[in-house]
Amino acid sequence: MNTAATDTEDVQKEESMILQKAMISANYDALSTAHEEGKKISSTFVPGNLNELLMCFDFVRNLPEINALQAGMRKKSGGYIMEAERSGHSEDVCTYVKSDLGMMSKGQVGPNGKPLPTPDLLLLSYTGCFTFMKWFELVRDQYDCETAMLHVPYQADGKITENMRHFVVTQLKEHVIPTLERVSGIKFDIDRLREYLRESAKAEDDLVWVLQSAKNRPSPIDAYFGGVYYCGPIFTAFRGTRETTDYYKSLRVEVEDRLAKGLGPVTPEGTLDEERIRLVVEGPPNWTHFRDFWKMFYDEGVVVVASSYTKVGGVYDFGFRHDPDNPLETLADYCLGCYTNHSLPSRVDMLCNYMDEYQADGFLVNSIKSCNSFSAGQLLMLREIEERTGKPAGFIETDLVDPRYFSSANVKNRLESYFQMIEQKKARGQDRTAA
Amino acid sequence: MKCFIGIDLGSTTTKAIVLDEQQTVLGRGITNSRSNYGIAADVAKQEAFLDARFFLFRKLLHDLPALTGHVDDFLENLEQDFRLQQYLDQLDDLRRTCIDSASDDRLAADGPETRELLTELFRQLGAEAVNLFGPGSSRKSDFFRDIAGSQYSKASRSVTEGSNIRFESMLNIYDRSIIDVENRITNDTDEAMFMGALERTCKRSDNFSQLKDELRAPMKTVLDTELEEAYVIGTGYGRATLPFSKEHIRSEILCHGLGAHIMHPETATVLDIGGQDTKAIQVDPHGIVESFQMNDRCAAGCGRYLGYIADEMNLGLHELGPMAMKSTRKVRINSTCTVFAGAELRDRLSMGEKREDIVSGLHRAIILRAMSILSRSGGIRDQFTFTGGVAKNEAAVAVLKELAEENYGALTMNVNPDSIYTGALGAATFAQRTMVH
Numbered sequence: 012m013n014t015a016a017t018d019t020e021d022v023q024k025e026e027s028m029i030l031q032k033a034m035i036s037a038n039y040d041a042l043s044t045a046h047e048e049g050k051k052i053s054s055t056f057v058p059g060n061l062n063e064l065l066m067c068f069d070f071v072r073n074l075p076e077i078n079a080l081q082a083g084m085r086k087k088s089g090g091y092i093m094e095a096e097r098s099g100h101s102e103d104v105c106t107y108v109k110s111d112l113g114m115m116s117k118g119q120v121g122p123n124g125k126p127l128p129t130p131d132l133l134l135l136s137y138t139g140c141f142t143f144m145k146w147f148e149l150v151r152d153q154y155d156c157e158t159a160m161l162h163v164p165y166q167a168d169g170k171i172t173e174n175m176r177h178f179v180v181t182q183l184k185e186h187v188i189p190t191l192e193r194v195s196g197i198k199f200d201i202d203r204l205r206e207y208l209r210e211s212a213k214a215e216d217d218l219v220w221v222l223q224s225a226k227n228r229p230s231p232i233d234a235y236f237g238g239v240y241y242c243g244p245i246f247t248a249f250r251g252t253r254e255t256t257d258y259y260k261s262l263r264v265e266v267e268d269r270l271a272k273g274l275g276p277v278t279p280e281g282t283l284d285e286e287r288i289r290l291v292v293e294g295p296p297n298w299t300h301f302r303d304f305w306k307m308f309y310d311e312g313v314v315v316v317a318s319s320y321t322k323v324g325g326v327y328d329f330g331f332r333h334d335p336d337n338p339l340e341t342l343a344d345y346c347l348g349c350y351t352n353h354s355l356p357s358r359v360d361m362l363c364n365y366m367d368e369y370q371a372d373g374f375l376v377n378s379i380k381s382c383n384s385f386s387a388g389q390l391l392m393l394r395e396i397e398e399r400t401g402k403p404a405g406f407i408e409t410d411l412v413d414p415r416y417f418s419s420a421n422v423k424n425r426l427e428s429y430f431q432m433i434e435q436k437k438a439r440g441q442d443r444t445a446a
Numbered sequence: 447m448k449c450f451i452g453i454d455l456g457s458t459t460t461k462a463i464v465l466d467e468q469q470t471v472l473g474r475g476i477t478n479s480r481s482n483y484g485i486a487a488d489v490a491k492q493e494a495f496l497d498a499r500f501f502l503f504r505k506l507l508h509d510l511p512a513l514t515g516h517v518d519d520f521l522e523n524l525e526q527d528f529r530l531q532q533y534l535d536q537l538d539d540l541r542r543t544c545i546d547s548a549s550d551d552r553l554a555a556d557g558p559e560t561r562e563l564l565t566e567l568f569r570q571l572g573a574e575a576v577n578l579f580g581p582g583s584s585r586k587s588d589f590f591r592d593i594a595g596s597q598y599s600k601a602s603r604s605v606t607e608g609s610n611i612r613f614e615s616m617l618n619i620y621d622r623s624i625i626d627v628e629n630r631i632t633n634d635t636d637e638a639m640f641m642g643a644l645e646r647t648c649k650r651s652d653n654f655s656q657l658k659d660e661l662r663a664p665m666k667t668v669l670d671t672e673l674e675e676a677y678v679i680g681t682g683y684g685r686a687t688l689p690f691s692k693e694h695i696r697s698e699i700l701c702h703g704l705g706a707h708i709m710h711p712e713t714a715t716v717l718d719i720g721g722q723d724t725k726a727i728q729v730d731p732h733g734i735v736e737s738f739q740m741n742d743r744c745a746a747g748c749g750r751y752l753g754y755i756a757d758e759m760n761l762g763l764h765e766l767g768p769m770a771m772k773s774t775r776k777v778r779i780n781s782t783c784t785v786f787a788g789a790e791l792r793d794r795l796s797m798g799e800k801r802e803d804i805v806s807g808l809h810r811a812i813i814l815r816a817m818s819i820l821s822r823s824g825g826i827r828d829q830f831t832f833t834g835g836v837a838k839n840e841a842a843v844a845v846l847k848e849l850a851e852e853n854y855g856a857l858t859m860n861v862n863p864d865s866i867y868t869g870a871l872g873a874a875t876f877a878q879r880t881m882v883h
Contacts, residue, residue, distance in 0.1 A: 390822060397737065404737060406822075424683070425740060428697035432735045435700060439734055 014367030023279050027262040031243050034258065038072070039123040045071040046128050051195050056131040057324045059346035063251035063333070064187070065208035068195035072248035073130055075146070079110035081122035083298030083412030091117060092413055105142045106381045106413040108149070115153060129154050132194045134187070136161040139351035140384045157188040158405050163346045169357040171347045174229065175357035179343035205335040212332040218245055219258035219327050221266050225316040226369050230284040231248055231269035233276040234369075235295060235315035236305040246324030251333075278309045287312030288433050291365045292379040293319045293358075293389065297409040300417045304409070307423050311430045317365035319358065322350035326361075355388045359395045366400045373403045373433045380410045403436055405429035448676040450881065451494070452873025453487045454701065455479060455684030458721035458749065458835065462490035463870040464498045464673070465878050469708075472673075473498030474867050478589045478628075483684035485629045491678075492631065499636060499668050500525060506664035513656050520647070520654060520661075527650075528643035530579035534572065535632060536590050541568040543623040560611050562617070567601045587762070591624055602772070637669045677881045679873040683723065696876050698869050699738045705832040705872030707733025710860040714827035717816055717846070718868065719836035721749045724816050726823035734874075739823035741815075748812070749836045751787060755808055758788045759801065766805055770841030773806030778809065800807055806841060813845040818854065826850050828857040833868035837861050 045052050055061070057077070065072055082088040091113025092106055098116060100109050114120070114127075115377040121127040133147045133156060161182050164175045188199050221241055225234045232238070241262060249255040269276075275283035279302050290308075292315045297304050308315070318335050322328075326348050334341040346352070353361070366374060374396050378386045390406065397404040407425050410416035447722070449472065450465040460483070462475040475493025500521065507517045541564065548560040555604040574597060577583060587593060602616035616829045644665060648658045670786065681701040688695065698718075706716040707729055716727040727738045741748065756763045777799055781788055794804045820826055832848060836842050847859050 076791075202452055394824070406739065423686075424697070428699035428738065428740075429699050431697045432738070439732070 043125040051131040053132040055134040058349045058351040059136035068191045068197045075111045079107040088412035089414045097149045108146045133158045136347045176343045180339045204338045208333040209333040211251045213260040215327045217263045229275045235292045236319040238321040289316045291317045291371045299414040316369040375405045380416045450878040451678040452870040454869035455682035459488035460490040462494035463874040464494045465874045483687040502668045523647045527646040563605045677877040679877040681873040684784040700874030701869045703729040703735040704733040707867035710863045712829040713831040718834040720834045726820040767839035767841040770806040772802040773802045777803045777807035779807040809841045826854040831860040833865040837865040
């Protein structure tokens with residue numbers, strides 16, 4: 012039995028979630044008033060974002076994927092997507108892109124209901140998603156603003172070489188930083204960058220502790236649905252700030268408390284008291300039906316103990332931390348190490364490691380219909396992980412922010428079948444052990 | 447007698463299986479899922495219990511020396527008479543409901559005439575009923591809605607000729623009434639129905655008439671046997687709508703996997719093509735599901751596709767397979783979209799293609815889609831078991847066998863005559879295991 016929220020509309024939240032909401036809200040307000048206050052705005056993407064570097068030039072940071080995600084959660088993305096399709100964008104194009112373009116066409120109102128000003132700079136750190144490039148091409152065409160592009164070599168062989176690092180650092184020195192200086196009118200101060208990086212590393216320590224708390228039974232967190240909240244500040248406009256360090260400190264205290272009390276994760280429906288199944292999940296969640304989707308897991312006592320999606324904005328749990336002593340090199344390593352920049356074999360290794368380390372009962376892929384970049388190869392990964400771990404794997408398909416591609420009944424049907432399959436296999440394993 | 451029941455609520459049909467403690471299948475029941483899964487589950491279960499009584503009766507009749515060599519003949523007659531009685535009872539219910547419906551305000555002006563026509567129409571339907579359930583009879587469907595609907599439509603045309611009542615008005619009355627009739631569970635007791643059928647069968651033949659008293663005793667024994675519902679498990683598309691607690695519900699994936707294993711213990715891969723789902727399931731040597739894949743978001747290439755094609759061609763669903771088997775030329779159809787299928791069909795006909803070749807091409811198209819789902823699930827392993835409503839279609843079976851061997855080499859492909867009950871059998875087995883273990 013799980014402790015359901017007494018009123019289904021009364022969503023249960025952790026303190027840290029409330030704190031994060033305030034941070035996000037403040038950032039949207041800062042974006043709304045940036046130009047009035049004489050500040051510049053940079054748009055940039057989550058994977059490989061150079062937040063600390065942008066802060067050195069006082070840019071207010073705008074993250075288009077987060078805007079699309081917010082639009083999805085606030086049930087606005089459907090209208091934006093249709094607007095983009097009316098302008099000629101195909102049904103198969105990434106729905107983050109279409110949501111963003113649709114939002115621009117419909118008056119560019121941000122999730123806070125206030126106008127989102129035109130960015131002064133598009134900073135594109137390319138870490139494996141080809142669509143990002145096309146996205147910013149379209150945005151640049153619309154805004155006619157400056158673009159800084161950082162080419163990050165793909166980790167095809169599963170390791171970062173000195174050449175790769177050097178290539179990224181050179182671009183930072185010769186192209187990215189000069190562009191940021193020119194657009195912002197502020198001179199680069201490497202010590203300021205070091206300070207921010209020092210804060211980042213502190214927050215990263217606490218984030219890793221929180222994510223790894225899921226190794227306990229019961230897990231005090233859900234590392235997928237809850238995980239997206241935990242990663243929010245560090246993956247977006249806040250990494251390197253003092254408030255982010257404080258956020259993760261507070262989150263860690265919260266999780267430590269839950270762990271000490273032997274409590275399960277907080278979900279919108281209430282605390283998950285009985286952990287029946289532990290999963291590792293690959294792929295982003297669906298945002299338009301986020302709560303319904305999570306409830307499908309909650310209802311069956313399923314907790315996600317590790318996920319790849321919480322690594323797209325940085326992989327920290329294998330030791331990497333931003334290093335203030337090597338500021339540009341560490342930015343290069345961060346970009347090179349993002350999950351999106353990993354080859355399929357590296358991803359499989361990482362996920363197998365999670366299956367083992369977090370004692371998962373199964374591996375689930377939520378494949379994104381409109382994401383051609385990352386859906387390719389997921390079935391092969393699934394087979395490989397299934398074979399290597401001997402644990403049952405499941406596969407469902409939804410979408411990021413296109414509500415038309417979330418069929419509740421079908422997703423629920425497949426998930427229930429998958430969960431029952433895991434339980435059946437577990438029961439059989441127990442029978443064998445008993446025999 | 448303790449009975450374990452599995453109910454599979456499919457999008458098109460609802461199936462039930464009754465097992466005893468030794469996992470012997472006592473009875474099978476099937477009905478159309480209509481728009482009311484609760485009723486469909488009750489009807490299917492009731493049918494399965496009736497079938498169980500026939501099964502038990504058959505066992506006792508084998509001990510009756512006077513009937514030696516005639517048991518099958520007798521039971522065939524008895525079942526026909528039973529079904530006839532069932533049909534007549536429902537027909538009477540339909541008659542009353544239609545007449546009530548004809549008194550509807552909108553039809554008040556024509557009410558008396560309409561009621562007269564209905565009385566005549568149902569007299570004709572009653573008279574024709576014997577032919578539908580007589581020896582050697584064949585029906586396009588076993589569901590009351592389909593049989594009565596087809597007869598009603600034909601009779602409406604003749605009774606409305608020369609009258610002031612339009613044929614369409616009569617059909618409207620039927621459409622309004624059939625849902626109510628379908629959603630009413632008959633109150634007849636098994637005893638009244640069985641004894642009535644026995645009377646009818648004995649009247650039909652002198653041989654059986656002489657044995658009437660001897661036959662009554664075993665029938666009474668069977669009817670007095672309490673069939674106790676020890677445990678019920680529901681599965682299938684509509685399982686969430688059943689008034690069952692969570693412990694009484696299993697996913698259709700698990701049930702089809704286990705059901706296929708019970709039917710064919712060497713099963714390694716299962717393909718189930720149902721009304722709106724295609725499932726590819728890999729099972730271990732104990733029938734435990736190892737992995738599965740299903741069609742997502744779109745039901746293209748599922749059983750409904752064939753139903754739609756049959757409607758477009760004005761054929762019964764069961765006529766499609768035999769027609770496709772007559773094909774002499776391959777016609778490539780790419781679209782498995784149910785909505786596009788009609789357009790594709792008409793286009794091919796206009797190009798002069800033969801109906802049987804087009805229908806054969808349509809069968810190939812859905813099986814190609816199933817092959818893709820099979821690949822995603824891990825391919826086809828020996829033995830391969832094909833289940834679901836589409837497994838009754840000989841053309842679909844032939845194409846599947848050809849493509850399976852072309853892609854995965856020689857293998858044993860099982861198609862059980864009762865494959866439509868695979869999910870219900872798996873559910874009933876889960877029910878039995880839950881109680882026994």
